[in-house]
Amino acid sequence: MTVIRGARERARSEITEAIKDEARRQLAAEGAAKLSLRAVARELGMVSSALYRYFPSRDDLLTALIVDAYNAVGVAAEGARDALRGPDAERPAARWSAICAGVRDWALSHPHEYALIYGSPVPGYRAPQATTGPAARVGLALMGVVRDAYAAGALKEPSEPLPDAVAGDALALGAELGVELPAAVLARLVGAWAQLFGLLSFELFGQFNQVVEARTEFFEQAVAGLAREVGLAVPRRGAAG
Amino acid sequence: MTVIRGARERARSEITEAIKDEARRQLAAEGAAKLSLRAVARELGMVSSALYRYFPSRDDLLTALIVDAYNAVGVAAEGARDALRGPDAERPAARWSAICAGVRDWALSHPHEYALIYGSPVPGYRAPQATTGPAARVGLALMGVVRDAYAAGALKEPSEPLPDAVAGDALALGAELGVELPAAVLARLVGAWAQLFGLLSFELFGQFNQVVEARTEFFEQAVAGLAREVGLAVPRRGAAG
DNA sequence: CAAAAACAAGAGCACCGCTCTTGCTTTGAC
DNA sequence: GTCAAAGCAAGAGCGGTGCTCTTGTTTTTG
Numbered sequence: 001m002t003v004i005r006g007a008r009e010r011a012r013s014e015i016t017e018a019i020k021d022e023a024r025r026q027l028a029a030e031g032a033a034k035l036s037l038r039a040v041a042r043e044l045g046m047v048s049s050a051l052y053r054y055f056p057s058r059d060d061l062l063t064a065l066i067v068d069a070y071n072a073v074g075v076a077a078e079g080a081r082d083a084l085r086g087p088d089a090e091r092p093a094a095r096w097s098a099i100c101a102g103v104r105d106w107a108l109s110h111p112h113e114y115a116l117i118y119g120s121p122v123p124g125y126r127a128p129q130a131t132t133g134p135a136a137r138v139g140l141a142l143m144g145v146v147r148d149a150y151a152a153g154a155l156k157e158p159s160e161p162l163p164d165a166v167a168g169d170a171l172a173l174g175a176e177l178g179v180e181l182p183a184a185v186l187a188r189l190v191g192a193w194a195q196l197f198g199l200l201s202f203e204l205f206g207q208f209n210q211v212v213e214a215r216t217e218f219f220e221q222a223v224a225g226l227a228r229e230v231g232l233a234v235p236r237r238g239a240a241g
Numbered sequence: 242m243t244v245i246r247g248a249r250e251r252a253r254s255e256i257t258e259a260i261k262d263e264a265r266r267q268l269a270a271e272g273a274a275k276l277s278l279r280a281v282a283r284e285l286g287m288v289s290s291a292l293y294r295y296f297p298s299r300d301d302l303l304t305a306l307i308v309d310a311y312n313a314v315g316v317a318a319e320g321a322r323d324a325l326r327g328p329d330a331e332r333p334a335a336r337w338s339a340i341c342a343g344v345r346d347w348a349l350s351h352p353h354e355y356a357l358i359y360g361s362p363v364p365g366y367r368a369p370q371a372t373t374g375p376a377a378r379v380g381l382a383l384m385g386v387v388r389d390a391y392a393a394g395a396l397k398e399p400s401e402p403l404p405d406a407v408a409g410d411a412l413a414l415g416a417e418l419g420v421e422l423p424a425a426v427l428a429r430l431v432g433a434w435a436q437l438f439g440l441l442s443f444e445l446f447g448q449f450n451q452v453v454e455a456r457t458e459f460f461e462q463a464v465a466g467l468a469r470e471v472g473l474a475v476p477r478r479g480a481a482g
Numbered sequence: 483c484a485a486a487a488a489c490a491a492g493a494g495c496a497c498c499g500c501t502c503t504t505g506c507t508t509t510g511a512c
Numbered sequence: 513g514t515c516a517a518a519g520c521a522a523g524a525g526c527g528g529t530g531c532t533c534t535t536g537t538t539t540t541t542g
Contacts, residue, residue, distance in 0.1 A: 008508060050521050119361025121446050165455030166462055173452060190453060191463040198439015205362050211414060212431060214406030221407055222432040229466060291490050
């Protein structure tokens with residue numbers, strides 16, 4: 001139901017989009033800290049106070065950009081997975097690695113947007129409920145791979161016992177998402193999800209400077225380790241065909 | 242050679258410390274984004290311009306705080322390791338977990354300082370050489386555990402082949418640090434180091450909200466997984482004594 | 483003792499987020 | 513069709529920011 005009821009509504013949505021576009025441009029150029037409402041308004045040929053009719057505050061504009069960024073990285077992850085062709089399209093470990101690589105490619109080409117969603121939260125900012133859905137997309141994509149592998153009987157379950165508290169969280173999570181996976185697997189999946197972004201943040205935020213030079217190869221290696229950790233069979237290099 | 246040559250030098254170093262203390266207080270209270278030179282000066286009863294005699298810019302003040310934060314988290318890690326008593330003091334996996342728990346405790350009690358060093362880098366800020374040493378302390382502590390385990394023959398080496406580029410980085414790193422560890426172990430160690438902070442960042446930055454509730458237990462479980470990944474023997478719950 | 487260096491203070495610049503008031507235009511009910 | 517109501521752009525203004533420059537004063541040094 002996106003019926004456009006008049007020139008005013010149409011203009012409003014167009015201007016809202018223009019503001020977000022310009023803000024995204026400044027975000028990519030200078031980072032979130034230097035995103036200024038005044039500069040956005042100046043670039044759009046309007047006066048700064050007029051902008052407050054579209055976004056009540058700078059933080060609300062940032063929230064809109066955050067939601068967009070979560071969706072963008074989610075699309076990148078799902079797209080990289082769906083772009084797999086040939087036998088790899090069916091191999092769980094390959095699907096896992098493709099998702100991770102898709103996230104990394106997006107992060108490397110949108111470092112400031114990555115920092116916006118996976119870096120320090122903005123000071124007085126509290127993530128509204130609208131962000132939680134998009135924020136879960138990458139995690140859900142990873143979980144889908146594990147779920148499929150589990151359904152196909154291709155998942156190696158961990159043998160270590162799981163503390164009750166962790167198992168409880170995992171069961172609640174599985175119930176909420178409506179997925180049937182052992183608690184131990186879900187717990188490791190959540191860990192791998194967080195650890196993936198540890199690798200990316202260290203690379204993007206400069207912690208790997210003068211430590212890791214072969215970034216892509218290192219990332220692939222580490223991601224394969226994460227896949228192994230959650231129970232996906234990682235084929236040896238050049239083993240299967 | 243910290244010979245104090247006169248009242249002026251003494252006053253200078255005292256004022257410099259007072260500025261850092263007040264800045265740290267504001268950092269803890271409001272976060273890095275809201276740290277203002279004017280507010281620091283106001284609180285210290287001086288005029289803002291006078292502050293520029295001690296720190297050429299706001300970023301230079303932040304750099305000083307960054308170095309301090311890196312050292313603080315390093316001390317927390319080493320302290321937690323050295324506080325181990327009894328048989329755990331000799332067990333590599335226990336030492337590994339103690340270091341990780343020490344880092345986490347520090348992070349939870351200094352969230353803004355954590356965000357300052359492991360969150361989004363400040364916009365136009367380039368980490369000076371002075372930060373790289375302190376930044377490596379946690380990683381070095383973790384490596385020490387693995388090195389000791391390796392020397393004692395208690396390390397399980399990974400069997401997977403390592404890409405040449407990654408092996409090259411690992412060998413260079415090992416040579417630079419003067420540590421004798423197989424390249425594959427070093428590569429996994431660097432990965433685990435980054436992944437540790439992925440777990441912490443997700444917890445501190447709110448990504449675990451409504452996902453993981455038993456934070457401490459989950460962290461311990463995940464950290465044990467990292468230890469396993471680098472080849473340390475993780476005893477079963479209640480197995481050894 | 484005088485020159486030089488270090489220093490605090492104040493004024494000022496250009497910018498920021500945000501609010502309030504003033505008019506103009508579009509909309510929608512009568 | 514008329515006309516009040518709502519939506520909107522613009523401007524002025526508030527208090528804040530980082531940072532620079534100038535003006536005197538104090539301390540150190542040759």
